[in-house]
Amino acid sequence: MSRTTPTGTPLGDAFHVYDTTLRDGAQREGISYSVTDKLAVAGHLDALGVGFIEGGWPGALPKDTEFFARAAAGELELRHAALVAFGATRKAGVRADEDPQVRALLDSEARVVTLVAKSDRRHIERALRTDVVESCAMVADTVALLRAEGRRVFLDAEHFFDGYLFDPETALRVLDAGVTAGADVAVLCDTNGGMLPLRVAEIVGEVAKRTGFRLGIHCQDDTGCAVANSIAAVQTGATHVQCTANGYGERAGNADLFAVIGNLVTKLDMPVLPEGSFVELTRTAHTLAEIANIAPDTHQAYVGASAFAHKAGLHASAIKVDPELYNHMDPTVVGNGQRVLVTEMAGRASVELKGAEFGLDLAGHPQAVSAVVATVKEREAQGWSFEAADASLELLMRTAVDADGAPAAPFELESYRVITERRADGEVVAEATVKLAVDGHRVIATEEGNGPVNALDAALRSALTPSCPWLRDVDLSDYKVRILNPKQGDHGTQAVTRVLVESTDSAAEGGGSWTTVGVHGNVVEASWLALVDALTFAAQRDQTRRRAQDGACSGSGPIATR
Structure with missing residues (x-):
């Protein structure tokens, strides 16, 4: 499989998978990473093969400052990813080389820095309480200083989509200020998460044509469209996509790293991970959920335990003939597996396929299959549920196949x-x-x-x-x-x-x-x-x-x- 973007450009540094679990993802309600947790998360993300790992905001949070210090001291050895420090531009009226927040970014020793800058004129005037000229100067001065110190810089254009719809010229001026000063990527952020895929595609395509800049995408999930918006942006010109593990993040969360990667690889034919890493998608998702102390989402796309689980008898009948008939892909490719659920909706095919999972060949026992189907339907009508109780279901099946040799209680x-x-x-x-x-x-x-x-x-x-x-x-x-x-x-x-x-x-x-x-x-x-x-x-x-x-x-x- 060739490593190319949708437009045919070779991959490598031509496409960035950028993870912000440790900064944006940590803003999810209920998550509180220790520094040790953050080091572990970064290690797993690097093992998966993402290109950039945003470690946090040094200087703003003591925990993040410690994280970068320990990483620089050798506690974090990255094989695939570059560690990124996140921070703001200089303050209005302050020289970039005298701003303590900018100095903290340099002190982090991160070779890549992502700067956040407001690109919506309403935010510039009301939140920053300055004007567009000074705001653009804040961006340009900070980027120029970081570049002079040998740092690679990405620019997060905060509230870009809302700002572009309100005043496109101001939004583009902010991008121009950063890229002209040396920023590698202008990241268009749907900070409030209110965009829909067609609008995102329209704006990304338009900005790409008007500027010629290298564009990135950062989507929040407030409309439930963060993954779709991210993919739409990639299809219309973005070559840098920011995500979080399992979609963690503030409010409704961010674009889910694993769903985005799954779509890029299987639907857009973009092998954005190192060879052999794609099969680790499910394991990594569950491992990072454990570190966050959040139960894995069983219905998560690609990596959820139920992502390839089939309950309807009609589905099972088709899967028995060919698993591809009701699966959009082979689940083993992402380290997941297909499951058949036996419930009151189940037919003979469901029971036979489930029996095969237990090592039972029920195809040669039609009477046993009929007995299991009838018993399951009868018991589920009384309130039993076997889809979450495989052990009880296996005992029922083994009894139906061989009543004399059925598993018996040890008393x-x-x-x-x-x-x-x-x-x-x-x-x-x-x-x-x-x-x-x-x-x-x-x-x-x-x-x-x-x-x-x-x-x-x-x-x-x-x-x-x-x-x-x-x-x-x-x-x-x-x-x-x-x-x-x-x-x-x-x-x-x-x-x-x-x-x-x-x-x-x-x-x-x-x-x-x-x-x-x-x-x-x-x-x-x-x-x-x-x-x-x-x-x-x-x-x-x-x-x-x-x-x-x-x-x-x-x-x-x-x-x-x-």
């Missing part, structure tokens, strides 16, 4: 009892007692917990661990409860309850997790059903693992493990 229940006690000191403690048959022996165990489910889980572990030592590696990692469709006149506490239990196995290679579901009018019984499925699935994993180990020891072929 038989005689009874369980749960009581909750509020003590005089205000402490609330749940106590659970289970009576089980385990390997032909009657076992009784009682344990306390901070709630009925925790107590039940503890009692089960106490009873089973002596005969099931693998249980020591299995933890209940998450527990979710939802009240379903209370009847007319009923209170929520009288409605059917659905419980999802997520379990993890620390002994599994690379870690392992699975989710099970239980539904009942009693929340404790719903929880019990989910717990039993969780332990049954764990027992099946242990049996599969031991068979694989036995096969390896005896020299037989490997047995597939989930």
Whole structure:
């Protein structure tokens, strides 16, 4: 694949992927990066292969000043990207070489500096309280000083689109002041995020023709069009695109780096990342979400867990014939994967494809497929949900294929009892007692917990661990409860309850997790059903693992493990 822009210009420095997660993205509500976090984020972005990483605003924020100092001291080694310092032009009436903010940009030791300058006459006059002549001089003086000090300069023309629509000549004068003084790129910023793609394309194309400058694009997402606006700008002349990881940013956010890169590579045939990096898109998106302490967006384009998930039976039927019929691209190219969701909407094809994910060939078991489809539809009508509980669904499928050889719980229940006690000191403690048959022996165990489910889980572990030592590696990692469709006149506490239990196995290679579901009018019984499925699935994993180990020891072929 040739590395060219949409107009045929060779890539390399001819096209910039510029990331501003550490500055603009950090303005998202709920994000607060430490300096160590910022160094880690920069490392992952560099590994992905972006061209420029905007590290922050040295001199304005102590944390950003420290970040650049630590980067300069060798704590950040970049292989692909150039580190960028962001800042403002000199203040009105102050010499550029005497402005402490400009001096801080030089002191950062960043070889690239992005200067923000207002390009809307209303902002120049009302916010800066100066005139257009002085504002342009502020831009030109600062760019000239930075260039004289050996820095490469990009100019962020703040509020450009709004300013161009209000007074195009002033907006263009600001661009001219920066580029004439030595700025490499004039970045057109949709700062308020109010533009739509056709208007962006129109203005970028017009500015490109009128100026001949190298143009960049920076879009906020207030209309939900930041990615589309960015791509429209590239298609009409921009060769520098600014984004943030996962679209983080102030208000509604910024253009999502991963969606923009995905579109550039797969739709515009522009391999803007180093060879072999595109497959790291999904992993990088999720890693940066973890550092930001924000749950990954499951429905995010290209990299979301649901980006290539199919629920409708009609889709599954076509995918069974050819996955390309309902996927706009091969998900493995970006490190993602296709999933089939089995719900009440599912047909036979959905069940067969989902079975294949579990290592089950259901094509030769038509009766089992029919049974699974019927059971899923019946149970989902009662409030069960299998699309988020793959482990319960796999157990259901295996039972339908071979009832005699179906995975079984490592015990038989005689009874369980749960009581909750509020003590005089205000402490609330749940106590659970289970009576089980385990390997032909009657076992009784009682344990306390901070709630009925925790107590039940503890009692089960106490009873089973002596005969099931693998249980020591299995933890209940998450527990979710939802009240379903209370009847007319009923209170929520009288409605059917659905419980999802997520379990993890620390002994599994690379870690392992699975989710099970239980539904009942009693929340404790719903929880019990989910717990039993969780332990049954764990027992099946242990049996599969031991068979694989036995096969390896005896020299037989490997047995597939989930």
